[in-house]
Amino acid sequence: MQHVVVIGGGFAGLRVVRGLRRSPVRVTLVDRTNHHAFQPLLYQVATGGLSPGEIAPPLRWVLRKQKNASVLLAKADRIDVEAREVHVRTLDGDRTLRYDHLVVAAGARHSWFGNDEWAPFAPGLKTIDDALELRRRIFGAFEHADVAADPAERKRLLTFVVVGAGPTGVELAGQLKEISVQTLRSEYHRFDPADSKVVLVDAAPRVLGAFDETLSSRALKALEGMGIEVRLGGAVEKVDARGVTVGGERIEAGTVVWAAGVQASPLGAQLAEATGAELDRGGRITVGDDFSLPGYPEVRVLGDLAASGLPGVAPVAMQQGQWTAKSIDAVERRRAPPKPFKYHDHGSMATIGRRRAVAHFGRIKISGTLAWMAWLLVHLMYVVGFANRVLVLVRWAAAYVAHGRGERVLSRVLPRSDRSGATPPADHGHEVPHVG
Amino acid sequence: MQHVVVIGGGFAGLRVVRGLRRSPVRVTLVDRTNHHAFQPLLYQVATGGLSPGEIAPPLRWVLRKQKNASVLLAKADRIDVEAREVHVRTLDGDRTLRYDHLVVAAGARHSWFGNDEWAPFAPGLKTIDDALELRRRIFGAFEHADVAADPAERKRLLTFVVVGAGPTGVELAGQLKEISVQTLRSEYHRFDPADSKVVLVDAAPRVLGAFDETLSSRALKALEGMGIEVRLGGAVEKVDARGVTVGGERIEAGTVVWAAGVQASPLGAQLAEATGAELDRGGRITVGDDFSLPGYPEVRVLGDLAASGLPGVAPVAMQQGQWTAKSIDAVERRRAPPKPFKYHDHGSMATIGRRRAVAHFGRIKISGTLAWMAWLLVHLMYVVGFANRVLVLVRWAAAYVAHGRGERVLSRVLPRSDRSGATPPADHGHEVPHVG
Numbered sequence: 026m027q028h029v030v031v032i033g034g035g036f037a038g039l040r041v042v043r044g045l046r047r048s049p050v051r052v053t054l055v056d057r058t059n060h061h062a063f064q065p066l067l068y069q070v071a072t073g074g075l076s077p078g079e080i081a082p083p084l085r086w087v088l089r090k091q092k093n094a095s096v097l098l099a100k101a102d103r104i105d106v107e108a109r110e111v112h113v114r115t116l117d118g119d120r121t122l123r124y125d126h127l128v129v130a131a132g133a134r135h136s137w138f139g140n141d142e143w144a145p146f147a148p149g150l151k152t153i154d155d156a157l158e159l160r161r162r163i164f165g166a167f168e169h170a171d172v173a174a175d176p177a178e179r180k181r182l183l184t185f186v187v188v189g190a191g192p193t194g195v196e197l198a199g200q201l202k203e204i205s206v207q208t209l210r211s212e213y214h215r216f217d218p219a220d221s222k223v224v225l226v227d228a229a230p231r232v233l234g235a236f237d238e239t240l241s242s243r244a245l246k247a248l249e250g251m252g253i254e255v256r257l258g259g260a261v262e263k264v265d266a267r268g269v270t271v272g273g274e275r276i277e278a279g280t281v282v283w284a285a286g287v288q289a290s291p292l293g294a295q296l297a298e299a300t301g302a303e304l305d306r307g308g309r310i311t312v313g314d315d316f317s318l319p320g321y322p323e324v325r326v327l328g329d330l331a332a333s334g335l336p337g338v339a340p341v342a343m344q345q346g347q348w349t350a351k352s353i354d355a356v357e358r359r360r361a362p363p364k365p366f367k368y369h370d371h372g373s374m375a376t377i378g379r380r381r382a383v384a385h386f387g388r389i390k391i392s393g394t395l396a397w398m399a400w401l402l403v404h405l406m407y408v409v410g411f412a413n414r415v416l417v418l419v420r421w422a423a424a425y426v427a428h429g430r431g432e433r434v435l436s437r438v439l440p441r442s443d444r445s446g447a448t449p450p451a452d453h454g455h456e457v458p459h460v461g
Numbered sequence: 462m463q464h465v466v467v468i469g470g471g472f473a474g475l476r477v478v479r480g481l482r483r484s485p486v487r488v489t490l491v492d493r494t495n496h497h498a499f500q501p502l503l504y505q506v507a508t509g510g511l512s513p514g515e516i517a518p519p520l521r522w523v524l525r526k527q528k529n530a531s532v533l534l535a536k537a538d539r540i541d542v543e544a545r546e547v548h549v550r551t552l553d554g555d556r557t558l559r560y561d562h563l564v565v566a567a568g569a570r571h572s573w574f575g576n577d578e579w580a581p582f583a584p585g586l587k588t589i590d591d592a593l594e595l596r597r598r599i600f601g602a603f604e605h606a607d608v609a610a611d612p613a614e615r616k617r618l619l620t621f622v623v624v625g626a627g628p629t630g631v632e633l634a635g636q637l638k639e640i641s642v643q644t645l646r647s648e649y650h651r652f653d654p655a656d657s658k659v660v661l662v663d664a665a666p667r668v669l670g671a672f673d674e675t676l677s678s679r680a681l682k683a684l685e686g687m688g689i690e691v692r693l694g695g696a697v698e699k700v701d702a703r704g705v706t707v708g709g710e711r712i713e714a715g716t717v718v719w720a721a722g723v724q725a726s727p728l729g730a731q732l733a734e735a736t737g738a739e740l741d742r743g744g745r746i747t748v749g750d751d752f753s754l755p756g757y758p759e760v761r762v763l764g765d766l767a768a769s770g771l772p773g774v775a776p777v778a779m780q781q782g783q784w785t786a787k788s789i790d791a792v793e794r795r796r797a798p799p800k801p802f803k804y805h806d807h808g809s810m811a812t813i814g815r816r817r818a819v820a821h822f823g824r825i826k827i828s829g830t831l832a833w834m835a836w837l838l839v840h841l842m843y844v845v846g847f848a849n850r851v852l853v854l855v856r857w858a859a860a861y862v863a864h865g866r867g868e869r870v871l872s873r874v875l876p877r878s879d880r881s882g883a884t885p886p887a888d889h890g891h892e893v894p895h896v897g
């Protein structure tokens with residue numbers, strides 16, 4: 026049987042694998058992680074509202090019933106398009122996978138606009154690891170503020186800057202405000218968490234640039250109504266351990282989050298070099314109408330790695346994945362190819378806070394409670410697995426009713442003890458042992 | 462107002478703080494972590510059944526309504542009983558806390574019987590960090606086995622050894638077997654997860670030594686019925702990166718878990734040195750009937766740090782905490798002290814697997830489905846927070862019906878990429894970005 030290798034278990038790659046479940050091929054899905062992260066809800070993991078597993082089921086579990094698919098935990102290092110081989114790094118050393126069809130859906134990572142030295146001070150939010158790191162920083166900042174002796178330092182620690190006013194940035198800014206005003210309201214005695222400051226910055230002249238101006242200005246109003254400081258039109262000039270400089274102005278901040286640029290996976294550059302295909306400024310590779318590499322019809326590039334002229338959003342990746350599965354199936358069954366790919370834009374939405382959201386579906390624009398409920402419903406629908414859907418619903422209900430954000434365990438927040446010695450993961454607890 | 466300092470937010474410490482909620486004192490709870498870990502369910506976090514937040518609510522949240530209590534995230538480094546001061550390390554440097562009453566409930570950590578060099582190869586299970594490390598090892602072992610080229614190495618990776626056949630060891634062994642036989646059943650194609658081996662070892666002649674012989678032998682039968690290899694009467698002689706030696710025999714293993722000895726917090730030794738109080742072999746400190754240090758009635762030592770002659774289990778710690786709060790309250794209100802402390806043993810229980818458990822309540826001994834349901838009910842009752850109780854119930858139902866263990870996100874399992882360069886938390890994902 027022909028072997029289809031899919032690199033990347035994101036929205037595009039997973040849809041290709043699922044779409045091939047009845048095809049006369051065997052499929053190998055290669056991913057560096059063991060899970061499919063639902064990126065649109067990562068910010069809720071970062072802000073303690075959800076646990077990682079609720080939005081990131083194991084790829085093996087998602088595909089457990091698909092007999093013709095197997096999962097390989099590995100990093101794709103290099104593609105040899107002439108030999109039709111992918112060289113991967115596994116937990117047990119390097120391996121080579123031969124393919125008949127290759128789907129490269131390795132996605133994108135953050136780009137600090139050429140300033141990679143900013144990365145440690147302004148981490149992004151693309152993976153579960155990113156979300157957990159951000160969670161540690163956010164709740165760690167409040168803990169740090171609690172013991173800060175210097176009022177100016179406390180003020181700095183309670184300042185959160187979100188760079189990038191797209192959906193992720195807007196949603197994150199909203200959650201940060203809700204954390205300080207609602208979730209932590211009664212939890213600190215030495216300061217009022219509501220005094221914390223959330224600043225949302227973007228070089229563009231408006232928030233949610235991908236939305237139309239009406240919704241964009243409604244979102245701005247909602248953000249400002251919540252007490253978020255929105256600074257538009259000024260580019261980030263510097264990020265360091267103590268804050269950011271934006272449009273010539275310095276903002277001292279304890280936590281900076283990067284929700285701005287993305288850069289396609291380096292596999293794109295490697296493929297371009299090997300095949301002469303063109304790369305755009307974001308590192309995306311130019312592909313044909315059927316997502317194939319020019320001159321290599323058996324290699325398809327999807328999702329964020331492809332310069333498709335479409336926005337880098339989940340629905341685009343999913344539809345590309347579904348179409349590509351059909352296309353590979355047609356090749357294998359020697360049938361006519363599917364109708365040319367056409368993206369069906371079902372609309373866009375972004376949530377800002379409690380009963381605050383904006384959405385447009387075709388020409389219909391909505392905002393406020395209705396848009397917020399639509400957002401909840403659509404996102405709940407896309408959570409993978411029945412149990413996870415119930416769990417997310419319980420979490421959201423608890424957050425709505427009691428402002429609860431239960432996933433707030435801080436790991437290794439204090440400097441390592443000098444006397445904990447040999448204990449491998451630092452033993453931070455003071456707990457007593459087992460119930461009999 | 463008099464100042465009560467409580468070191469440790471475990472079962473004992475938290476009960477002291479809660480018990481003082483109506484007392485004319487102010488209370489400071491010092492803990493190295495920001496949460497109260499419900500240790501009896503840690504093994505379910507380690508095996509992917511529960512998320513950390515579900516069993517470890519933030520201490521600040523638990524105490525949010527208690528006006529006379531505040532929480533300090535800090536590590537207690539040293540106690541000066543003469544000056545009545547605790548020296549702590551915070552996120553913002555060292556601080557000194559003056560106290561009028563001090564409660565030391567810093568608990569215990571693992572002890573490798575004087576072989577601390579075993580710790581990295583056989584981590585324990587006392588904290589959320591421990592549980593997450595163990596989770597990484599367990600599910601990482603299956604991923605590693607999936608790519609192992611050498612059959613002997615695969616067999617080793619699929620061998621799990623649990624050292625210590627107390628409740629934690631027995632419960633963990635049961636879960637490990639259920640993971641391989643049920644949860645992962647259809648998830649691997651290159652080997653059968655059910656071929657994995659779980660070995661439970663203890664130097665004692667029987668499992669669950671704290672239970673009576675009937676229940677102990679029923680538990681043994683249940684374990685063996687599940688396919689767990691139980692090896693009793695042989696001491697662990699060596700643990701290294703590739704396995705353990707028990708009773709003269711070598712077991713090659715990919716994962717070894719330490720559920721055996723405990724050692725009281727080093728604060729005990731420090732207090733003993735300063736006051737001349739006696740320490741027992743486990744590092745526990747000898748206290749009076751009212752848990753006070755000889756000669757220092759204002760200093761109480763509770764829970765696992767106290768040589769009380771009672772077992773190191775949660776109910777003991779909780780009852781000691783409640784009694785101590787009453788005792789401090791009586792001192793402050795200049796009332797008669799409470800009746801002398803008496804431990805009320807309501808029974809013990811341990812679960813082994815689906816509908817397999819043992820329990821005794823006074824002279825009543827039960828096992829099987831009834832004991833298992835009692836175990837579920839009691840543990841659910843003790844989960845802190847209504848939302849968490851609902852979440853745990855949903856998780857358990859999903860596990861029972863569909864063998865699901867949803868919290869299986871593996872972090873940073875592959876060696877760091879050479880090209881990921883500046884990206885701070887290693888960016889492992891291949892995901893595509895944001896839904897519009």
